[in-house]
Amino acid sequence: MRIISGALRGKTISPPAGITARPTTDFAKESLFNILENTYDLTNVCVLDLFAGVGGVSFEFASRGCLRLDAIDINRRQYKFIELTARQLHLPQIHALRLNAFDFPNICTVQYDIIFADPPYDLNGIDTLPDRVLSANILNDGGVFIFEHSAHYTFNTHPRFVQHRQYGSVNFSFFY
Numbered sequence: 001m002r003i004i005s006g007a008l009r010g011k012t013i014s015p016p017a018g019i020t021a022r023p024t025t026d027f028a029k030e031s032l033f034n035i036l037e038n039t040y041d042l043t044n045v046c047v048l049d050l051f052a053g054v055g056g057v058s059f060e061f062a063s064r065g066c067l068r069l070d071a072i073d074i075n076r077r078q079y080k081f082i083e084l085t086a087r088q089l090h091l092p093q094i095h096a097l098r099l100n101a102f103d104f105p106n107i108c109t110v111q112y113d114i115i116f117a118d119p120p121y122d123l124n125g126i127d128t129l130p131d132r133v134l135s136a137n138i139l140n141d142g143g144v145f146i147f148e149h150s151a152h153y154t155f156n157t158h159p160r161f162v163q164h165r166q167y168g169s170v171n172f173s174f175f176y
Contacts, residue, residue: 001056004030006063021053028170042066045113050101055082057116062091071096072104105136113140118148134160145175
């Protein structure tokens, strides 16, 4: 896994063996960040990364200078990997939290400019995630919720759905 852009551009991060997280592909990450950088000043945003996995998207935001990033994952090894790597890379804005990403929106007291969620594609209940996140009042006005999912899901009838982008097998649905 490598960081595509920002202060840590080209930095390779090697998760430990045995981690089962499916990192977002470089092609999809690069496309997503092209969209975001044309809309937001990433040095002036607070970000929530739900189902952070090994932190690929978190490190990408931090490399681009985001103010704060909360990386949520319930898997102990993945959480520890993000925490250790953030320390090694001197990224104090990353806060790794070992919590259930489905429950986090209801206990969260922070509001974010960008919320990114990349749950395992076959996880039960992921179709409920947009409503869980958007009803929790954790997205700032003018903020965006980006949901990475498989092609088996479509959210274009959701009242806050704005756009869908597909990059190979990666699908992003955007909600405001």
